[in-house]
Structure formats: structure tokens, C-alpha cells
Amino acid sequence: MMKRIGALGFAVVLLIYSGFVSWAAVCGSSNSPDGAHDFSVCKRADAGYSVDKGTCVYIYGWDQNGNPIYKNDCRISDRYQWCNYICKYCNQVNDTQGAHPHYVKTVHSVNHN
Amino acid sequence: MKRTIFLLFLFIFPAALFQGCGNKDAGNQENIVGDQISYGENVESSEEGTAFGEHMLFGELLPEEESWRDNTLDDYTAVMHLPLIPRQEEGEQGGGMQYALGSTCGVLLKKHLGASVKEAWDELKMVTGQGEEDSVRLAFRQDDHNQAWGIGSMVGSDHFMMLGREYVASENEKEGGAKYYFFEIDEAQQVVRTTPLDFLPGDGRETPDRIMTDQSGNIHFTTGYLGGAPVSDQAENYYELVSPEGALVAKFDYTGVTMRLVSLYDGRVALWSQPADAEGRNICSRLECMDPATGEMELLAEFGENAPKALWEADNCYYTLWDENTLLYADNAGLHFADLSGNITEDVYIWGNHGILFSEMVEIQIREDGGINLIYLDYSKSGNFLCLEPTQEKKEIQRIVFAVPPAMRNVYYPSVAEFNKRYPAYHIELKTDYDKTALLTELTAGRGPVLVDTMLTGFESHKRLWMPLEGLFAGESWEDILIPRAMELGEIDGTLYGVVSCFGLKTVVIPKEEPTDWDYKTFLDTIEADSSIEAICNGDNSVWFFMASFLIHGLEDNYLLDNGSGTTYFDSTEFRRALRLGRTYCAETGYVEAGTPMLEGKVFCNIINVTRPELIDLYRLCYGENANYIGFPSGDGSAHYIYGQDPLVVRSTATEEEKRVAGTFFRMLLSKDGQMESTKDSNFWLSVRKDVLEEQINQVNENSMPGTYGFAFITLGDDYDREYDARFLYDMLEKARPLKYFPRELNVILMEELEAYAAGTITEDLLIQRLTGRVELYLAEQN
Numbered sequence A: 001m002m003k004r005i006g007a008l009g010f011a012v013v014l015l016i017y018s019g020f021v022s023w024a025a026v027c028g029s030s031n032s033p034d035g036a037h038d039f040s041v042c043k044r045a046d047a048g049y050s051v052d053k054g055t056c057v058y059i060y061g062w063d064q065n066g067n068p069i070y071k072n073d074c075r076i077s078d079r080y081q082w083c084n085y086i087c088k089y090c091n092q093v094n095d096t097q098g099a100h101p102h103y104v105k106t107v108h109s110v111n112h113n
Numbered sequence B: 001m002k003r004t005i006f007l008l009f010l011f012i013f014p015a016a017l018f019q020g021c022g023n024k025d026a027g028n029q030e031n032i033v034g035d036q037i038s039y040g041e042n043v044e045s046s047e048e049g050t051a052f053g054e055h056m057l058f059g060e061l062l063p064e065e066e067s068w069r070d071n072t073l074d075d076y077t078a079v080m081h082l083p084l085i086p087r088q089e090e091g092e093q094g095g096g097m098q099y100a101l102g103s104t105c106g107v108l109l110k111k112h113l114g115a116s117v118k119e120a121w122d123e124l125k126m127v128t129g130q131g132e133e134d135s136v137r138l139a140f141r142q143d144d145h146n147q148a149w150g151i152g153s154m155v156g157s158d159h160f161m162m163l164g165r166e167y168v169a170s171e172n173e174k175e176g177g178a179k180y181y182f183f184e185i186d187e188a189q190q191v192v193r194t195t196p197l198d199f200l201p202g203d204g205r206e207t208p209d210r211i212m213t214d215q216s217g218n219i220h221f222t223t224g225y226l227g228g229a230p231v232s233d234q235a236e237n238y239y240e241l242v243s244p245e246g247a248l249v250a251k252f253d254y255t256g257v258t259m260r261l262v263s264l265y266d267g268r269v270a271l272w273s274q275p276a277d278a279e280g281r282n283i284c285s286r287l288e289c290m291d292p293a294t295g296e297m298e299l300l301a302e303f304g305e306n307a308p309k310a311l312w313e314a315d316n317c318y319y320t321l322w323d324e325n326t327l328l329y330a331d332n333a334g335l336h337f338a339d340l341s342g343n344i345t346e347d348v349y350i351w352g353n354h355g356i357l358f359s360e361m362v363e364i365q366i367r368e369d370g371g372i373n374l375i376y377l378d379y380s381k382s383g384n385f386l387c388l389e390p391t392q393e394k395k396e397i398q399r400i401v402f403a404v405p406p407a408m409r410n411v412y413y414p415s416v417a418e419f420n421k422r423y424p425a426y427h428i429e430l431k432t433d434y435d436k437t438a439l440l441t442e443l444t445a446g447r448g449p450v451l452v453d454t455m456l457t458g459f460e461s462h463k464r465l466w467m468p469l470e471g472l473f474a475g476e477s478w479e480d481i482l483i484p485r486a487m488e489l490g491e492i493d494g495t496l497y498g499v500v501s502c503f504g505l506k507t508v509v510i511p512k513e514e515p516t517d518w519d520y521k522t523f524l525d526t527i528e529a530d531s532s533i534e535a536i537c538n539g540d541n542s543v544w545f546f547m548a549s550f551l552i553h554g555l556e557d558n559y560l561l562d563n564g565s566g567t568t569y570f571d572s573t574e575f576r577r578a579l580r581l582g583r584t585y586c587a588e589t590g591y592v593e594a595g596t597p598m599l600e601g602k603v604f605c606n607i608i609n610v611t612r613p614e615l616i617d618l619y620r621l622c623y624g625e626n627a628n629y630i631g632f633p634s635g636d637g638s639a640h641y642i643y644g645q646d647p648l649v650v651r652s653t654a655t656e657e658e659k660r661v662a663g664t665f666f667r668m669l670l671s672k673d674g675q676m677e678s679t680k681d682s683n684f685w686l687s688v689r690k691d692v693l694e695e696q697i698n699q700v701n702e703n704s705m706p707g708t709y710g711f712a713f714i715t716l717g718d719d720y721d722r723e724y725d726a727r728f729l730y731d732m733l734e735k736a737r738p739l740k741y742f743p744r745e746l747n748v749i750l751m752e753e754l755e756a757y758a759a760g761t762i763t764e765d766l767l768i769q770r771l772t773g774r775v776e777l778y779l780a781e782q783n
């Protein structure tokens, strides 16, 4: 028997996209080899967002007695970017599926190892 | 011979790439890691390369200049550009670091932790405007005492102010704790004076953080937490000023506000601050300077909502005063002069013109002679020292235009930047504003960009516009490094015309355990036997899409015709059956979503694309671990397909020099570091390099957000399985065949007739009659 859905959260989001949606199928560009749109390209929106992951405490050095000395001036945040799928041949933005976020990177505000 | 030439590019470039530049004896070599080939062998082989004739130009490297120089595209030119990175100690974790600028150098203090305090040491790494590099083990540090805990610039000098900290044990709580002091070191790292900071509390909550000494000798500093307990709550943040004599002159509370110390044109030091609202959004930025005589703060500049965002909203804002009325500021584009309202009046230095992958400014100092010293962090957060001077005379530069769709720009940008930095006599210009029709017109006339991303133009249908890339992949050993199946996607009729840097895989999954293999006939049988379905697959729900996706894999493998004999099978029970199934299940125009409808039994199968390893986890979560990835039906059983991101090509009329540029650039793009940089963009798929593909799989983690058209977005969290991903990917890659289509003209015929049939304008018999006539005529014309 197949394991249908791995995560509960996943089941919820998956259902949002169930069903049949109307869509203009033919791509106007002569580059499309089979005449269909190919929504495999992400077009970045200017907008993005950060999620604060709190303070990062790191060992800055050892003191003269061999005890670790910490600094806590670093904040960790996850950066995300919004984008839309566009047809790589005709650049049409896909409107059946709204903007989606991409995880870009996790940033430490201070440079430390 | 050919073998060595190829190895040259695949190994040497990655080694030296993205390491910054400078003169060769300055020690770039020591940073080289990995299994590169020694320099001597390479020089030899590249000379041999010229013997291969004209086409081998693609295999030939551009000559590198003896010593590094910057181009003169901007008003300022870099006279020095060196990486400022600490020594890499194996297995080292943690350890603070801080940068500072001298009037002729940039330095980095790095605390190396080692396994114990006895092995710990403080490194002062230095690079100078003359191109000298040095790494000093701070000698005033005796064993575990006299360590340096911070460093700051002393404006206009090559001395530095450092922070000392000693722990004093005492019965009396008030007297015990940490004692702080500043100590100034000279060019030879000798301590020239010490300033005790007895007014600071000993619990670490008010420890000097950023330090800068102005030209009058006042020591400015901000404070934060540095102490023995790993506390995460906010420290108190002050801006404080100590007189040259060591007396505390002023102290201002800036708790929770981002602060930087910046030096001004006249040797003063100002406080730059950026307050944020409760949600952490930056609301404005200010530059203030304290008058030591009055103890008052004077506002020099302030930016908020009406000013460019780079001056107040961005996290990496940095600006100072160039003169009383002029701002010198850095943003992601470059360094600019602006008026005090923030309007740019002049560009000083544009990062992209000089191959700089800028992420953040650490410090800028305006020199008395009009030069600018600065330290910036690049994409990998490594420090770099840059020494700018006004451009004296503009030198000639060979420009090469590279036409790319806007979406693909960031895939190529890091390699283009690196190329431009290494070869200052050339400049590859990424142009993203091409109109597709105008571009084709130009190319047809033998003009236009030298390098083209064929996403803009189409690839195979314009073969005569492209130059064969013979020599670029000559030899056989490249197959150890690149994935042959993927590179072959850049071939037209067996000749390499395009460079593919990434690829995807395509297959079909069904919600049943059986069958596990099918050809065209068994595929149609299985659909027919399924009574519960409402649609055949996800995506466009049309008869044409059904035929194009499942029954056509190019002229040599399809269910509709025999290319060899020029005959068609339209007038057959097999085609009529396929047509009937299409009409039954694809009659409505509409779009069928992937996932749920199939799992509910309403859709026969799903087509899926693997363009990033994390998508395999998405499919695993959606379809189950043991889902039946049966593949597409084909003439000889199930098939998975491989397809490239559109190949990069060279205009057929490119000059010999342009060919050399293109060849050198392609090698950088395909080098390990070039590919690793590209993977950061979501439009870069699976790398054609075996080692980078492996890395991509290893980078799948809890933060990964697999996303592809037709699926909802999720973050994987704990639900990732790299071993599963690797097994799935390599297994499919091994079996995959190149994805092929019918020629465009043939597709147009089929599309037109099937659309008319689906719309009810023509009958099945008329459809078959017309298809047979038109398609057989087309085949006869071609053969």
C-alpha cells in the first residue's frame, strides 16, 4: 500500500490545489516545441521577507582560565524571496498558481565561524 | 594531449576561482584546495593547444596578465584588491573576528580557538595597498594572557586600537569580574599605549564592541555583551567616547538600535544608527557626530521613507560624508556620491563592472590624497580589501555581449563577474533587455551578441546561427567530471553547438503497483481498463497535449508515423483508439492539478519533473516512498527523459578572439565554483558536474522548499531523505533518454487538426484523412 501523505501540514496545503482549473493551453511563442507553455522558470518579484530566528550566541574566545567567552551580538534570520512561474517561451505569468516563496539563505548578522 | 587541455579547465579554474585576486606571489596559491594539477603542466598543455587548428580556439585559454590590474570603466579604479581572510585551521569552530582599516592597509583580527586555551592564538591578518600580505601571531599575547578581544581603526594612521580583557577574581563582588583596557599597537604590532576602562562594569554586559579612534585621539566605541555565560537576551547598547587621556566623556543609550562607527572626510568619527520598529523593520538611518567640547550630538544626515531604500531600509546600508555636502554611499550596485537628500550625483565604482560580488560594506576610509580604502564582504561573507583611486586614463577594453533572459541573469552573473575580474582587458556584458524578434534579426545578419542563451531564440531550429564548439570538449576524460548524458543535450546532429550547464529529468508516476513497464499499446490498454478516471494526466487537459506528451518522443520514436518509410498510422484502429481515449478524457479544456486528484483515483497518472534534488522529497511525500515511477510509454517499453536548461551558444560570425573569450568563459561556468555559485538561483537545475550534483543532494535540509509548477509549496522540515534522493536521481539519470519532440512544423499541423476535431468542426474520418495527407506530404518533403 502506498504511503499517501508524509506530513500533516503537507496534506493541508496539497488540498488547496485539487481539481480542475481553466487555463489557456496554447503558447504563442514559436520557440515552444510542442506548442504548450512551459512554466518551469521562476520570475523573481522584488519583494521578499525575513523570518527572525533569534539571537545567535557563539564562543568568541577563551579567557585566561580556559573558560569560553561568549558574544551574543549576532541575529539569525532566514531570507525568503517571492516569485511567480512564467512560461520560458512567451514569458506569460502563470496565474493558476499564485506567487510562491523561495528560501534564499540563512543570514548571521555578524561574521563569525 | 587533448586530455590535458580539458583537465586544465576543469581543475585549475575551480582552484583559483572566486578567491579574489591580486599579484600572484601574494599567495593565492595557499588557499587552493582540492585535486588540482600543478601549474607547470598546464602552461605546457595550453601551448600545445594551438596546434589543433582554428576550432581549438574554444579549447584555448585567454592569456592572463602578468600582474592584476583593474579596468577603467568607472571614475575610480582599484589599485589593489585582495582577499582578507584568516588562516584556515582544521576543525575550528567559533572564534570571533573583526576588521579594521589603516591608512595604507586592511587588517583582520581572528581569534583561533584551537582545542584548548593553550592552543588558542590571535591572528592579525594584514594586506596593504602595495599588495603585501602578512599573517602575524600576536606576540604581545603571552600564553593565555594579554589577548586581543577587539580591534578598531585609528583614522589616518596605520596604528590600531585593540581591546584587552582580564578576569580578576575577588571576594568582593564589586571588585571582581572582567577588567577592560584599550591598547594601541603600531605598524610592528608593538603596544605603544594602554588606556584602562575601569568605569565599565565587570559582568560583560557593557563590553566595547565596535571601536574607532578619531584623528584627535578620542576613542569612540559601541558596547554589547561579551562574557562567560551564554546569555541570549539583549545587552545594553551604548555609544561611548573616551578622551585621549582615558576619561569617559560621554555615553548615550542606543539599546536595540543597529550602530556602526564611520570615519568622516575630516578625520572625525561619526555614529551611524538604524532604529527598527517592533517587527524588526528598519525605519530610518542617521549619521550623528558628537562634539567632544560640548558633549552634544550633532545630526549630519538622516534618511527615511522619502529617501532611496538603500540608505535606510536595507540591512547593509553604509554611508559617510565625502565633504560637508556630499554623501559617499554603498549599495548593492556600487559606490556612489549623493547629495544630502540621498539623490545620486555620480557613480564612483560599480561592483558589476569589476567582477565584485558585493554583499556588505564593513568600513570605508577616505584618504587625505583623495583615494578610498574599504573592506567589503562578498557573497560568501569573506572580507576583501579594496584600494580605489581616481581613474587617470581610460584604457581600451574589448566588450563581449551575452544575451540572457532576465530570469537567468543570476545563474550566470557570478561566473561573468569572475571572468571580468580575471581578464580586465575584456568585459562580458550581461544584457537582459533583448526583444526576441530583434535579436534573431540581428543574429541572422551576423551581428548582435557573441554569447546567447537560447531560451531567447530556440536552439536546434537556428543551428546555422551558431558556431560548432569543437575543441571545447575534445578528448575523453571530461566524462569523469561532467555528466555525458547532460552535455550531449548541447549537440545538434552529433556536433556540439551549445553548452548545457544544468538539466532536469521527466517521468510518469501512477497510483498503482502494476504495471511496471509499458509500451504505447499497453499504456492505452491500461487507461482503457481504468473505469474510475476523469482525466489522463496533470497539466493541460487537451487531446493534443495527451498525444504530444505520451505518444510522441521525436520522429524516431512515436505512435503516429514511421519516419524511415514516410508513412503514417493515422488510418488505423490503434490511432482511432488513442483518439477516442483522448476525446473521452481530455474533452474539456482545462488544467488538471498534480497530486490529490490522482491519489483520489480521478486522474490516471502524473507527469513529474526533477529539476532540484529536494523535489524528489516533495514527490516522496506526495506519492509515497514506494510509488510506481513507471515512466513514459515508448516504442520499446517505459522511458524516463532528460532535458537541458537551454544551451548557451556562440554566434557563428564570432571572431577568433571572441571565440577564445567564449571558451574561457564556458570553462569558468562549468568549473566547480562557477557551478556552485549558480546553484544559489532557483532557475539553475541539476548541475552537469558530478561533484556539484552530489553537493546539491547534500544541501537538501530542513530549510529546503521544494517547488515546482503544479505543486503546493512546503518546507521539508525533518522530512527529507538524502539517500532516497540520491538513489532516485542516479537511478533515473542512468536510464534517462534525451527528451525529443516532433519538428515544430509537424506539431503545428497536428495541433491545428486536433483542435478542429476537438472543437467539433471536423469528423474523425476527415481528421484522419487530413492528417494523413498533410503529414505524409511533410515527410516526403523532408526526405
Ligand SMILES: [Zn+2]
Residues within 6 Å of the ligand: A026, A027, A028, A029, A032, A036, A037, A038, A087, A088, A089, A090, A091, A092
Ligand atoms: Zn508560453
Ligand SMILES: [Zn+2]
Residues within 6 Å of the ligand: A042, A043, A083, A084, A085, A100, A101, A102, B682, B707
Ligand atoms: Zn520560484
Ligand SMILES: [Zn+2]
Residues within 6 Å of the ligand: A056, A057, A058, A074, A075, A076, A108, A109, A110, A112
Ligand atoms: Zn551567528
